[in-house]
Amino acid sequence: MQIVVIGGGICGSLIVRELSHLQDVSAILIEGKSDVGQGVTKANSAIVHGGYDDPHGTMRASLCVRGNGMFPQLCEELNVPFKRTGSLVVAKDASDEIEQIENLLANGKKNGIEGLRIVGAEELRRIEPHLSDEYAFALHCSSAGITEPWMIAIAAVNLATMNGARVITGNPVKGGKVCEGRVKEVWLESGMRIPADCVINATGVHFQEVASLFGIETPPVSLRRGEYIILDKLVGDMVKTVIFPVPTEEGKGKLVLPTVDGGVLIGPTSEELDSHALEDVSTTDRGLREVLSSADSLVPGISRFNWVVRSFAGLRPDTEERDFFIKTDNEVKNFITVGSIRSPGLTAAPAIAELVVDEMITDVLNTSFKKKERVVSRLPRTERINELPFSKIAEMIDDDPLHGKIVCQCNEVSEREIINAIREGATTVDGVKFRTRAGFGRCQASFCGWRIVQILSRELGIELSEVRMNEKEAWILDGKVRP
Numbered sequence: 165m166q167i168v169v170i171g172g173g174i175c176g177s178l179i180v181r182e183l184s185h186l187q188d189v190s191a192i193l194i195e196g197k198s199d200v201g202q203g204v205t206k207a208n209s210a211i212v213h214g215g216y217d218d219p220h221g222t223m224r225a226s227l228c229v230r231g232n233g234m235f236p237q238l239c240e241e242l243n244v245p246f247k248r249t250g251s252l253v254v255a256k257d258a259s260d261e262i263e264q265i266e267n268l269l270a271n272g273k274k275n276g277i278e279g280l281r282i283v284g285a286e287e288l289r290r291i292e293p294h295l296s297d298e299y300a301f302a303l304h305c306s307s308a309g310i311t312e313p314w315m316i317a318i319a320a321v322n323l324a325t326m327n328g329a330r331v332i333t334g335n336p337v338k339g340g341k342v343c344e345g346r347v348k349e350v351w352l353e354s355g356m357r358i359p360a361d362c363v364i365n366a367t368g369v370h371f372q373e374v375a376s377l378f379g380i381e382t383p384p385v386s387l388r389r390g391e392y393i394i395l396d397k398l399v400g401d402m403v404k405t406v407i408f409p410v411p412t413e414e415g416k417g418k419l420v421l422p423t424v425d426g427g428v429l430i431g432p433t434s435e436e437l438d439s440h441a442l443e444d445v446s447t448t449d450r451g452l453r454e455v456l457s458s459a460d461s462l463v464p465g466i467s468r469f470n471w472v473v474r475s476f477a478g479l480r481p482d483t484e485e486r487d488f489f490i491k492t493d494n495e496v497k498n499f500i501t502v503g504s505i506r507s508p509g510l511t512a513a514p515a516i517a518e519l520v521v522d523e524m525i526t527d528v529l530n531t532s533f534k535k536k537e538r539v540v541s542r543l544p545r546t547e548r549i550n551e552l553p554f555s556k557i558a559e560m561i562d563d564d565p566l567h568g569k570i571v572c573q574c575n576e577v578s579e580r581e582i583i584n585a586i587r588e589g590a591t592t593v594d595g596v597k598f599r600t601r602a603g604f605g606r607c608q609a610s611f612c613g614w615r616i617v618q619i620l621s622r623e624l625g626i627e628l629s630e631v632r633m634n635e636k637e638a639w640i641l642d643g644k645v646r647p
């Protein structure tokens with residue numbers, strides 16, 4: 165049986181990892197971009213949500229709560245950081261705001277969440293000493309946490325390939341052959357035709373467009389852009405938990421939260437875009453000003469330091485129903501769409517993968533699959549130099565001096581880590597960045613960018629001028645240079 169997964173975001177990557185555990189299944193992941201995890205999965209708040217705000221009875225609610233419970237083991241197996249920081253929805257001493265957090269508490273209890281309670285001003289100040297005095301109450305959720313979503317996609321795909329899955333990147337799906345109510349082949353931009361017994365469409369904001377390539381109708385996608393700012397690690401100590409204001413019609417509001425590597429993330433905005441703007445992740449002056457002023461009203465002074473490192477934006481896909489659209493098509497019976505994966509999609513992703521592989525594919529193919537007797541279930545640990553004690557680093561340098569050659573000064577990433585990332589599949593500067601955090605820091609690769617280009621050229625055996633930032637035409641140099 166050949167099962168084709170289209171889209172290497174967090175959903176498609178975790179689905180292919182589950183598929184690679186099945187006997188007699190040949191699993192193929194096709195990603196249009198040059199690397200996995202580079203769609204919505206790389207541009208979000210990176211929160212593993214508790215699940216108290218998703219309306220009871222929706223797929224969002226049930227899959228979020230299930231997914232949250234799966235995260236500790238998932239991240240352990242994938243060797244990806246996960247910190248249970250807890251979250252706060254902070255309320256002023258005003259009846260409408262207090263009522264809102266009470267409603268969230270009641271909804272959270274219905275969704276089956278433990279560790280939810282309302283805290284008063286004194287405890288709030290103990291949890292978050294830098295929070296504005298204007299806030300007197302908060303809904304505290306101890307099960308919320310933070311992670312690195314793109315690393316989950318990268319690691320899940322690495323594990324899947326170790327277990328026999330095939331991964332094709334940089335080659336988008338452009339069509340397919342459908343006969344007698346079943347997809348028979350998936351066609352790629354390069355002309356390659358891949359036979360398929362079952363197809364899973366996990367293409368993020370592109371789910372409607374990709375379904376239509378197979379003659380399948382889905383609800384129309386609508387888009388909401390969220391703009392963010394990353395602040396320097398120098399303000400990292402000002403925030404311990406994920407801080408939400410009370411939600412509005414537009415969503416969860418603009419937050420302040422720590423990142424797993426010690427920085428601070430603020431945002432996102434929520435702006436409706438034309439539904440054709442599927443790749444419009446530009447930021448705007450107005451959006452970024454809104455982000456800075458909202459952060460300042462939650463944690464006064466946090467933006468005064470002006471430690472802005474970078475801005476970015478992500479697109480939330482949605483449909484009129486405002487729920488995930490995870491369905492087998494009625495006409496084309498072997499085509500499953502995993503669409504409208506809006507927030508809390510990253511939290512729900514492991515539960516979505518479980519649902520698709522353990523239940524939906526079995527139904528679609530009318531067969532039950534046995535698990536392989538032996539699989540690689542854990543990625544070998546890759547050490548990050550900047551997380552180790554000096555004594556350990558000294559031992560590693562004795563063994564291999566490249567552990568001591570620091571390329572990215574901001575995040576202290578060694579040449580050995582960069583070489584390892586390239587050997588594990590990074591082929592571009594962004595591929596190295598998203599695997600090692602080199603270039604993610606304060607200087608945004610102003611100092612290490614050139615070194616990374618040289619290492620990529622040497623390790624991949626290509627000319628310096630052939631090294632790309634990320635996608636096909638994103639060259640860094642436009643001619644020969646002296647090495």
Ligand SMILES: Cc1cc2nc3c(=O)[nH]c(=O)nc-3n(C[C@H](O)[C@H](O)[C@H](O)COP(=O)(O)OP(=O)(O)OC[C@H]3O[C@@H](n4cnc5c(N)ncnc54)[C@H](O)[C@@H]3O)c2cc1C
Nearest residue numbers: 171173175196203204205208211337368390508509510511
């Ligand atoms: C602003 C914002 C904040 C969010 N915050 C959170 C949060 O804190 N917590 C949370 O749980 N969720 C959050 N989410 C939601 C979460 O990020 C998404 O639900 C999740 O990343 C969706 O993953 P995906 O795999 O469905 O999509 P994607 O990551 O977009 O993956 C789809 C992939 O399909 C590929 N693709 C598209 N077309 C083709 C084609 N024709 N051929 C081959 N490949 C194709 C794309 O290149 C892409 O890599 C947020 C979302 C946004 C936008």
